[in-house]
Each structure stands twice: as structure tokens, then as C-alpha cells.
Amino acid sequence: MNIKPIKTDADYRAALKEVETLMMAEPNTPEGEKLDVLVTLIEAYERKHFPLELPDPVEAIKFEMEQKGLSVKDLEPMIGKSNRVYEVLNRKRSLTLRMIQKLHLELGIADESLINQPVEIR
Structure with a gap:
């Protein structure tokens, strides 16, 4: 499993593409674990770079x-x-x-x- 931190927009786009290929991965398999890790990294990147404002x-x-x-x-x-x-x-x-x-x-x-x-x- 070759996973690295998401630091740039290019890293982010590449991680999204990789997730797309892993969407059908079964849980508790190497692909499923890779999907879990990538989703966690993407969520952290999105929270930092695309924060959602709470509604009034x-x-x-x-x-x-x-x-x-x-x-x-x-x-x-x-x-x-x-x-x-x-x-x-x-x-x-x-x-x-x-x-x-x-x-x-x-x-x-x-x-x-x-x-x-x-x-x-x-």
C-alpha cells in the first residue's frame, strides 16, 4: 500500500481518482483498508481547505x-x-x-x- 499525505491540490485529485477505483472494495481486504485510509486523508484535507460554514x-x-x-x-x-x-x-x-x-x-x-x-x- 503506497499512501502519502495529501498536501497539494494535485495530491487531492489523485487521491479522489484512486478512491474512485476502490469504491467496490470489500471490507477487511487490502483494497478496503486502502480505501478507508484514503477517505480519512481526503476528509482531513477537505476540512482544512474547504471548511463548511454553519447555517444561521x-x-x-x-x-x-x-x-x-x-x-x-x-x-x-x-x-x-x-x-x-x-x-x-x-x-x-x-x-x-x-x-x-x-x-x-x-x-x-x-x-x-x-x-x-x-x-x-x-
Whole structure:
């Protein structure tokens, strides 16, 4: 197994090509182990060179509402009465720790997204 660190864009592209050839490798075989190692190296390179920004908390909530067909009424158990839900969705009120916990548990929104500093709207 000839594997080296991914340091450049060319190394990255070469590793992706190699992974493509190994996609059907069986687990616990030399090819499968090579695939595992290459995927780990690629993920580390991508985290460093292509970081993903977390979504704004309100946008994350609105996205989940849209995806799951939820209404303001559906958010009341997690946020509070409908006027409080509207305040959160209109950025008039910040999320509390309890709201974050409930939204994470009930809707599966990543807590990292919910505690992310909201984008200021001008």
C-alpha cells in the first residue's frame, strides 16, 4: 500500500481518482483498508481547505420547517407560544438554551447550527 499525505491540490485529485477505483472494495481486504485510509486523508484535507460554514440558526429552523412541512404551531412545544415563535423567526428574540435543546432533539437540527452566531440583517 503506497499512501502519502495529501498536501497539494494535485495530491487531492489523485487521491479522489484512486478512491474512485476502490469504491467496490470489500471490507477487511487490502483494497478496503486502502480505501478507508484514503477517505480519512481526503476528509482531513477537505476540512482544512474547504471548511463548511454553519447555517444561521433562524435559517436552519426555517429550512427544517420547509422540509418537514411544519407550521408555527408545530414549533410551539419547542419555542413557546406562537408570538414567541414569530419573534424568533423574525430575529426579534434570541434562542435560549432550552429552545436549542428542544429544537435539536425534536427536529434534529445540529446544535452547532443553533448556537452559531446569527447573521445580522440590515
